[in-house]
Amino acid sequence: MSSWSWWDELEQKLEQQLEAFLKSHPEQSERLRQEQLNEAAQLRRQLLELAAEIKQWQERTQKAQAAGAQDLAQRAQQHLEQLMQQGRELWQQLEAIGQDLHQPAPRSEDLDSAWARFETEQALEELRRRQGL
Incomplete structure (x- = not known):
């Protein structure tokens, strides 16, 4: 547990230094906020693209299953699961940015x-x- 305490202390110290820096340089605070907004917009675009790709692979999986191509359907399903995991990760990143932006x-x-x-x-x-x- 001691490894976590030094890590937590380091993280807290870095946060305090960042806060102090941003308070003394308000223009940098706005720049950071703008970068977060840009990153959020990029993540939303990636999620929309990924959603279209997921839909396409869902249709392919169903088509392969309907045709009795079980091996192909299984591989397509695995790919679909990977895409969905990628989507969950992107969503978590977007959610974290949203919390940062809305948290004073x-x-x-x-x-x-x-x-x-x-x-x-x-x-x-x-x-x-x-x-x-």
């Missing part, structure tokens, strides 16, 4: 600021209690 960037600085304000208010409240205010 974590606000670690805002959280730190809020926490500091909370601690300051707590300390002030403690002083007031001690002073009888």
Whole structure:
């Protein structure tokens, strides 16, 4: 499990560095967003092309089965399954991009600021209690 902890720490540190970089360079943040949108559009095109190819291989599989060419039908079915797996992988990639685009960037600085304000208010409240205010 220790191998995962160092990996998680590395991933977290890299995420924080990326966030810091993007906050200090807003134009790069927009560029990254645009690249994600472009990648999503490309994945959608690939999925549409793949869907047409899957439909074609479904028809070929059915045609081979109807003609009694079981060996050919089996090979076509295997190819069809590979195409469908490829489609699932593309869909997962597209879904991940969609989540990234719709997920607000974590606000670690805002959280730190809020926490500091909370601690300051707590300390002030403690002083007031001690002073009888």
